[in-house]
Amino acid sequence: MNCSGKQNQNLPVPCPVTAQEQIPLTNLGTTVTAGAAVTRIKVPVVLAEPTLQIVVESNITLPSAATEIKRVKKNVFLTQVKLIPVAFARIDGTDFFNVTRAKLFVAGNIRKNIEYASNACNGALQDRIANVPFSGFTDLVGPSLINAPIVGISESAEANFLNDTTNLDARLDKYFFQNLVKYNEQPYGELVAANFFELDFSPNMAGPQRPFNTLREKIVLDLTVKVLQVQQLAVAATAVVPALPGLTPPVSPPPTTL
Template structure:
C-alpha cells in the first residue's frame, strides 16, 4: 500500500514531461463598437532635468591607503507633484506652474585599499569596501508640457428641518418653540477619488570630488605613502525625471 506522501506527490518534479507541438488558431480581438473609444493610459506630463548639490563627510572604519573605485546609483524615495484642488464644475486641467518635491539618496559603494600592519617600506594592503547612502532633498517649480488633472475637493454640507414644539406649563398655549431639532443630524457629502501624479527616473549624472581631510604619512616609509580615515565629498547631481498621471483620453478620429 502506498504511503501518504506518495499519494499526495503523484507527479515527480525531478523528471520532465514530454513536450509536443501545440496547435493554435488566430482569434479576432473584441473591440469597442464606438468610433472614438476612450482609453485609460498614463499621460506624460513632462520630462524635467533637476540639478542639486550635496556635501557630505564620510568616515571609514579602517585606515585608507587609497580609494580603488566607487560605484554609484541614485535612489528616489519620494517624487511628488503638488497640485491645488478645484471645486466640482471648475476646469480640472492646468499646466502649472507647480512645486515638485524630490527626496532620495546617492548610494555609494567605495572600494579601498587598507594598509596592513607591518613593514612600512613595502606597504601591504587589503581590499575592503564601504557602502553609504548620501541623502538629498529639494523642491523645484515646474511648468508641465501636458495639463494635469487637478484633484476635486470633497464636500460636506449639513442641513436641518424646521420643528415647532409646545413650550409646556408656564407659557401661553398659543406660543411655541420654533427652531430645528438638535437631537437630529442631517448631512450630504461627496468624495472625489482623484488620480495622483507619479514619477519615473529616466537618467542621472553624478559629478563628485572626494578629498581626504586627515591624511597622515608613514613615518619613514616610501615618499608620498600615507593613510586617512575621513573624506569630504562634493557632489553635483543631475536627475531627469518623468512626471505622469493616469487619465482618460479619446483615441480621436483615424487619419
C-alpha cells in the same frame, strides 16, 4: 638557450566551460484583424519631466586606513516623489480642476561604493558602502507642467429644519447631510537618469603612501525624474485582435433563398 615547450608546461590550464548550441526558431509576423472602435482609454499621462540639480557635501569615515582611492561607484535610490497642488483652474461645466501650479518634493539617497587601497605592499582592495541622503522641492508651473494634473474636490452640504410646531425656531435634532467624495488618481514618479559630478578628497592632505581615514565628498547630481498620473483620454482608434488560423471555424455566409 633551450627554448623548448617545457616552460609552457607550468602555465595554469583554463577551466573548461560547458556550452550548448541553441536551436534557431522561426519568426513570423502575426496577422491581425480590426475589432470594435475605441473612443476612450485610461493611460499614464506625463505631467512633468524635470532635471533637478542636487548639491550635497558629506564626510565618510573609512573602516580602515587608505592610501589611495581606486574607484567610486554611485547609484540613486528615490524614497519620495510627491506632487502637491497649490493653484487650480476649474474645468468648464464640472467640479474637477486642472492644477496650474504645484510643488514637487523629492527625497532619496546616493549609494556609494568606495574602493580603496591600503599602504600594504600587496594588500587586498577594501571597500566602504555609504548612503548619502538628500531631499528638496521644486516649483512646477508654466512650461515645466507638460500636462495638467486633474483633481476632483470633495464637497459636503448640510440642510437645517424649522420646529414642526411653532415654525419659529430651529430643530436641533434633525439635519440632512450630503457628502460627495471624489477619489483621485495619485500622481507618481519614475527615475529616468542621474548624472554625477563629484570631488572626493581627504580633509587633511596626505602625502604619498600616507594613510587617511576620512573622505570628504562634494557631489553635484543632475537628477531627471518623470511625474505621471493615470488619466482618461478620448481617442479615435480601432482595437485589433490576432487572426490565428485553426482556433475558431470560419463564419459561414447565410444561406440564399429561392
